[in-house]
Amino acid sequence: xxxxxxxxxxxxxxxxxxxxxxxxxxxxxxxxxxxxxxxxxxxxxxxxxxxxxxxxxxxxxxxxxxxxxxxxxxxxxxxxxxxxxxxxxxxxxxxxxxxxxxxxxxxxxxxxxxxxxxxxxxxxxxxxxxxxxxxxxxxxxxx
Numbered sequence: 001x002x003x004x005x006x007x008x009x010x011x012x013x014x015x016x017x018x019x020x021x022x023x024x025x026x027x028x029x030x031x032x033x034x035x036x037x038x039x040x041x042x043x044x045x046x047x048x049x050x051x052x053x054x055x056x057x058x059x060x061x062x063x064x065x066x067x068x069x070x071x072x073x074x075x076x077x078x079x080x081x082x083x084x085x086x087x088x089x090x091x092x093x094x095x096x097x098x099x100x101x102x103x104x105x106x107x108x109x110x111x112x113x114x115x116x117x118x119x120x121x122x123x124x125x126x127x128x129x130x131x132x133x134x135x136x137x138x139x140x141x142x143x
Contacts, residue, residue, distance in 0.1 A: 001088075001089060001093065001115065001118060002080060002084065002088075002089075003083065003084050003088065005045060005083050005084065006079065006080045006083045006084050008035055008036075008037045008041070008042060008045055009045045009046070009048075009049060009079050009082075009083045010076060010079055010080075011034075011035040011036075012031055012035050012042055012045060012046055013049065013054075013055060013067070013079055013127060014127070014130060014131065015031050015034055015035065016031075016055060016065055016066060016067045017067050017072060017127050017128075017130070017131045018131055020064075020065065020066035020067055021066055021067070021068075022056075022066060022068060024066065025057075025058055025062065025063055025064030025065060025066045026064045026065055026066060027063075027064045027065075028042050028043040028046060028064075028065070045083060046065050048082055048083065049079065049082055049083075050065065052082045054071065054074050054078050054079055054082055055067055055071050056068050056071055067127065071127070072126065072127050072128040072131075073126050073127070073128060074126060074127055075122065075123055075124065075125060075126050075127075076121075076122045076123075076125050076126075076127070076130075077089070077119075077122040077123045080122055089119060089122070090119070092105055092108070093105075093107055093111050093115065094106075094107055
């Protein structure tokens, strides 16, 4: 239901949430190994999130990416919408174009309720919810 791109973007944002603020910006080169994706690809994802106002960034010698207090209130769905688009999240798990309640695929009835719950979690979980009370990066990125 989520692309690898969304997963990498969420991991990158969580890293920023734990390690950055307006006074301490993070460069992509300091994150990409923790997220387990190439530096160039993570840079592209974070730039896209920044362009859409999901995370913040600054250019220059003290530049980099960071999360403001408002950014931390964004939901996981905000990230997924930018990276995957709305259609991807709501699409058929089997990839059938015309699958819906009126014309369900064989898995539609089996996964429909769980998929709705998952979408609800994405829409109602903020970045702050995930990091609240967490200090240890290992909780998010085990070795």
